[in-house]
Amino acid sequence: xxxxxxxxAHDQQGFTLIELFTAIVLLxxxxxxxxxxxxxVVKGNIASRNVSTATAIAQSCFQENRxxxxxxxxxxxxxxxxxxxxxxxxxxxxxxxxxxxVDSSVTNVKTLTVTVSWTEGxxxxxxxxxxxxxxxxx
Numbered sequence: 001x002x003x004x005x006x007x008x009a010h011d012q013q014g015f016t017l018i019e020l021f022t023a024i025v026l027l028x029x030x031x032x033x034x035x036x037x038x039x040x041v042v043k044g045n046i047a048s049r050n051v052s053t054a055t056a057i058a059q060s061c062f063q064e065n066r067x068x069x070x071x072x073x074x075x076x077x078x079x080x081x082x083x084x085x086x087x088x089x090x091x092x093x094x095x096x097x098x099x100x101x102v103d104s105s106v107t108n109v110k111t112l113t114v115t116v117s118w119t120e121g122x123x124x125x126x127x128x129x130x131x132x133x134x135x136x137x138x
Contacts, residue, residue: 043123046120046121047120047123047126049092050094050118050120050126051126051128053091053092053094053096054096054116054118054126054127054128055116055128055130057089057091057096057098057114057116058098058114058116058128058130059130060082061082061098061100061112061114062082062112062114062130062132064080064081064082065080065082065100065112065134066134067080068080069134069137070108070110070134070135070136070137071136073102073110073112073134074100074102074110074112082098082100082114083100084099084100084101084102086098086099087099094118094119094120095118095119096116096117096118097116097117097118098114098115098116099114099115099116099117100112100113100114101113101115108135108136109133109134109135109136110133110134110135111131111132111133112131112132112133112134113129113130113131114129114130114131115127115128115129116128116129
């Protein structure tokens with residue numbers, strides 16, 4: 001009986017080729033899943049950064065038009081840096097196209113709408129549109 005136990009203990013010295021292959025396959029599947037998840041997180045971070053930048057571009061346009069006041073909003077008078085002409089703004093290697101439209105169909109009220117567009121690699125063209133209202137100070 002003692003020789004059987006010694007022989008069994010002696011035969012169990014390492015891993016078989018099948019055990020090693022199974023471990024490598026499982027490890028590979030886990031690492032590929034992690035790599036795909038990481039790529040998705042990076043794309044999400046880039047998209048979030050671009051939306052934040054587009055929002056900041058639109059907000060700066062609104063602030064500039066509030067600075068020049070109701071009368072000059074949307075025009076180049078008084079040194080307004082955000083007029084109804086389309087302007088390109090580059091930030092972080094991405095070119096954003098900013099377009100301002102002014103609707104003054106309501107008396108003593110101007111509705112300013114800024115649309116910011118950009119291209120996001122394989123995700124294609126993206127855009128963000130924001131509006132604000134400026135009233136005359138009569």
